[in-house]
Amino acid sequence: MPRLADRRARIELLRAAEAAFTERGLAAARVEDITERAGVSKGAFYLHFQSKDDCFKQIVETFIARLADCVEPPPIVFEAERASVNEYFKRVLAHDLEVLEFCWQNRALLRMMLAGGGGTPYAYLIDEFAQRVARQVEGRVRYAIDIGLYRRDLEPSVIAALISGAFDRLVRKLIDAPSRPDIAAWAAQVLQLFTHGLLAPEVRAVADLSVMEAPPRSARQTADPPPASASSSERRRSKAKAT
Known part of the structure; x- marks a missing residue:
């Protein structure tokens, strides 16, 4: 009788x-190296994955899906018609x-994917994702x-x-940082720089740029969450602890 895949073992193998x-x-x-860390046999590994490359591809695909969920916010974040100008920019900054x-929390995996380090062939997935963004x-x-x-003389595609190019370079700089930078300050600076030039004159007149300032350090989350391969329930528990 063939062995059945163990969901818990698969999660441990992915981690x-x-x-x-x-x-x-x-x-x-x-x-x-993987099976020793997970505390399972090589047979258990091949029960879940066809090869080492197959395992890595599943990690990458999971990471891309999580990144897509993070980048694509609930519609209310960008519904400026239902919020004041200042409330809108608070949402965008958050x-x-x-x-x-x-x-930042997934910088090691992201760095390897972007740089193609160690022979990973999946950097193209990041490029496809960037085009979608x-x-x-x-x-x-x-x-x-x-x-x-925003001003009506702007060309949206340009x-x-x-914007997307600037964030791409910012993320690359972020994940290569030797120590944790002031991420909130970075986000606030980028938002201020872009919106100052994009806002329509009548909107700029009523916009309070102070709402785009970084929150106090004590209010920021500093703990790293579970890795990209963690289950959704594990991530929810980690987020609950942080709050």
């Missing part, structure tokens, strides 16, 4: 594999900060122009390229 890959790179990490925090940003810029929030 162990993520640690092994980020420490040693895809090429150098061995299946034995969203940007959440995305940057996620990237640029299209989303362009849609939001068009919406902001339509409702009179602004979207500038």
